[in-house]
Amino acid sequence: MAIRIDRIVFLIIAVALLEGATSGTKYEVGDDYGWRVPENRSHYENWVRGKKFEVGDSLEFNWTDTHNVLEVTTKTEYDACVKTNGILKNISPATFDLTKNGTYYYICTIALHCDLGQKVTIVVGNGSSSSPPISMSNNHAALSAVLSTITIVVASLVHLCSLLLY
Numbered sequence: 639m640a641i642r643i644d645r646i647v648f649l650i651i652a653v654a655l656l657e658g659a660t661s662g663t664k665y666e667v668g669d670d671y672g673w674r675v676p677e678n679r680s681h682y683e684n685w686v687r688g689k690k691f692e693v694g695d696s697l698e699f700n701w702t703d704t705h706n707v708l709e710v711t712t713k714t715e716y717d718a719c720v721k722t723n724g725i726l727k728n729i730s731p732a733t734f735d736l737t738k739n740g741t742y743y744y745i746c747t748i749a750l751h752c753d754l755g756q757k758v759t760i761v762v763g764n765g766s767s768s769s770p771p772i773s774m775s776n777n778h779a780a781l782s783a784v785l786s787t788i789t790i791v792v793a794s795l796v797h798l799c800s801l802l803l804y
């Protein structure tokens with residue numbers, strides 16, 4: 639019986655840790671529509687509407703034809719579809735983690751795709767990166783660390799008990 643409890647406890651701990659590691663929402667940009675040249679220029683603007691992005695969330699860009707994702711750093715570059723600066727990802731799916739509050743700009747650099755509306759602006763938190771970085775993620779990380787320490791101690795004790803009993 640002790641061994642059974644031992645296993646159950648381990649299972650619970652594993653699930654808890656897994657859940658902690660995958661907190662944050664993963665958004666597939668455009669949902670089923672994916673990342674491509676949209677039929678209307680406000681397509682991705684509409685997709686963003688009503689969503690509340692938070693620190694710890696991530697974006698996944700999926701495409702099948704010839705596309706890519708460039709994270710540009712300024713609104714000026716975004717508005718003008720400037721393709722020379724930023725983080726470029728060429729392989730689908732391309733994931734970007736939203737690690738802090740701020741405004742993030744993504745465009746496709748292929749041909750005129752960006753000009754045709756294959757671009758998206760993501761606002762995290764209040765959209766300003768100057769807000770203090772106390773954010774949830776830090777508290778979350780600290781809490782996770784404490785929790786995993788506790789679970790390791792508990793797991794060790796349970797294991798020890800089961801060894802002593804048999």
Ligand SMILES: [Cu+2]
Binds near residue numbers: 705
């Ligand atoms: Cu494209």
